[in-house]
Amino acid sequence: MKNQLKHQLRVVKSSTSVLVKKMTSVDAATMTHANGDAKIAQSAKLVVKTPKGTRDHNPHQMSLRDPVFEKIKAIFKRFGAPCIDTPVFELKEILTGKYGEESKLIYDLEDQGGEKLSLRYDLTVPFARYLAMNKITNFKRYQISKVYRRDNPAMTRGRFREFYQCDFDIAGKYDTMIADSECVAIIASILKALGLPDFTIKINHRLILDGIFDVCGVPVDKFRTVCSSVDKLDKSPWEEVRKEITEQKGIAEEVADKIGKYVKLNGGKELIDELLENEELNRSTSGKQGLEEMKLLLQYCDFLNVSQNVVFDLSLARGLDYYTGVIYEAVLKATVVENGKNVGIGSVAGGGRYDNLVGMFDPKGKPVPCVGVSIGVERIFAYLEANAATKPRTTETQVLVCSAQKNLLEPKMKIVTELREADISAEILYKANPKILAQLQYGEENQIPLAIVIGNSEIENNVVKVKNIATREEEEIPRERLIEEIKERLKKI
Template sequence: SKALTIDEEVAKLLELKARLGGDDGKHQFVLKTAKGTRDYNPKQMAIREKVFNTIISCFKRHGAETIDTPVFELKETLTGKYGEDSKLIYDLKDQGGELLSLRYDLTVPFARYLAMNKITNIKRYHIAKVYRRDNPAMTRGRYREFYQCVNDRRILDGMFAVCGVPDDKFRTICSTVDKLDKMPWEDVKKEMVNEKGLSEEAADQIGEYVSMQGGMDLAERLLQDQKMSQSKQACAGLSDIKLLFSYLQLFQVTDKVVFDLSLARGLDYYTGIIYEAVLSQAGVAPVSTEAQNGPPGEESVSVGSVAGGGRYDGLVGMFDPKGRKVPCVGVSIGIERIFSIMEQKAEASAEKVRTTEVQVMVASAQKNLLEERLKLVTELWNAGIKAEVMYKKNPKLLSQLQHCEESGIPLVAILGEQELKDGVVKLRVVATREEVDICRADLIEEVRRRTSDAS
């Protein structure tokens, strides 16, 4: 096609231009990352590492294994799994060979992995990036409290049925309910009636239910509800919510979890329980599970979902040639949002974020000691000490000490003619400026002793 040929020509010309530029290239292209993506600098990475370590240690504490899958999948693996969100999938260019797409989440590749390897039993975590052609609006705020909302797709479907929603409109009405965290009920109702063709009466009945929040008692009350109890599906969901709350009591976390009938989740593949972890503004208590119903008070407006998930018992079966189902339940944690909160916290705090773990800097006050510095730093490295040396031939002592101040290195091992003659190293504590001569043979032990928490 013509479009392709032009593209190819443009690419060739650009390449030629860049080649001609060679080492002196003074090109005028815009220096940026792709839209919707970002770099992480060392300080941001230090924070990200801390967040990851917290999450990973939680998964490990609960005995989870980890897996990894490729960043792209066959396009057909992702086809028909995401409903209205499918348009946000990044496709790779057809360069001959297979049609590929970047993964949109980790759930569908996981289901593909289970079906491919005929695994029916695994508790796994998977940390990796996913790609959506989206413009995520990153709300930043001072979040302190967090709680979880739970609901069940069967309760939603049962509710839709008893409210008079036609079967073929369940998924699309569910997508509209999902907007309740961003839109007031009036607008959600308008979308149901005007765009999705629902009767006003049905919408009003839904509106009554989705305003309900509570705990085990709400589940019990709805099991007695004249309308809701007519739906077998809803009753199955409500019984499971009751069972869940009995487990939450054993885990002593009932105060963190709210049964919320407005929670819908966007994705198509959920079949049972669904949940979201929500951050609420600093100082605002989470909605009490004791609350009977009614919309949440103005103070408790949720300002961000940082995790979400649910049960997806049908997804693996979509990949199995014989349609064999494997029940699955999981959660996805939105690292970017958590990271952005942590980053803001670090910015606000006076404490310095260290980007390296260096324990000691090998320095000298005199000239012509590069070789001696390299020999000493080699000794330290070989002993497993995290150590650094400046690469200049004759750096000034002041600039060596300044580097320690800036990057938070706690100790300096200073070499001079006298120290070399005496077989010692002058060990300086950066924070206190205290200096003490250490016998060279004892240096490694001394550094270890003084930095035992960082090593």
């Protein structure tokens, strides 16, 4: 019977040691995690592990993850979104040409005769494909699913090759910035609901960036590649980005320096007003339009009670090609300890406007303007796991049905069935004659609140004992009042 108890313990231990590894050593994490958790079956020469960059989630991790998904779902619903689901793979050509330099990270399926398929890289392109395929022009939805990227895993910080995204998108031609502000508001609602109130949502606009590149003298055909370099400013200092722009991307030094002055700026409404007065930037039509839209967005953020978390940040560029308007990214102020140093968790949500993606799937190229946000939930889990004060229960069992003597499997099976039929979660041990101590120990290990104990005398007298496993208090109740009495006690616990 002891064996039956061991698993939960083992899972607790292994999940603890994973956390310790995560928090103390990048090398250890790289060795064990980046290659998946590995145990080599030497005699059979079969390596028993999960694929590189992926992992299992044990019951303890699941009991942390599940409520987070539930909370995110609840907020998506609170903003009026229904849910859709799409296949894990798409026709390869659906994904082709949508991700710029990141395309090399797409997982392809083997050609086994038939269609060429790839695993989805995000939920945005499948959403756009769904809209175009069904000729939908107005739609709001959420989707919570796994996506796949052949990236270098950095599992300490929650970067995996298989990971969940939680997406909320609004498709349709609406009035300027209303849907965009809704996306910013939903990020704030979710982070607050998850108990992470200390965050900043950086906002920028691709048109403002284009305006800056324009007035600084970047050739139009280099806008996107310079934008990719600017995107690295959250991880690298300006000097490095400047070097990349001038040496790798062939931009003149004085042009780079002019860009440098702009992208260092961040602030609120006053910064927008200042830039709207800036004669240089105003020469660019797109720059001006971007600034005016940004001004409206900040006003709506104020109405939606999120302006205290929002900052207009000209260094924000976002990597993906398909954005066309407002872009945003939420950053937690919290840090995790890594090699004894505090390291920022970084971006936990991001998104923006992509007005041309759906049109790429339409025979006539008819565009459907879209704006959306994706919650990077794995990084949030990495933070929550590292900071979990107590271990949540992994099961919801309310009653353990125990026998104090031998040959009582029949009445135990009948009681456990009666309880379950009354919607009470109940278990018995899978032994014909387990020792009473082993049963109660199982109840304790699994934090089961109540035990029902029966012996021959209880059966004779038509009663059962109800035991509070934690306090060890015990009471006799009539057998026929079993369900009512148990329900009453469960209410009080």
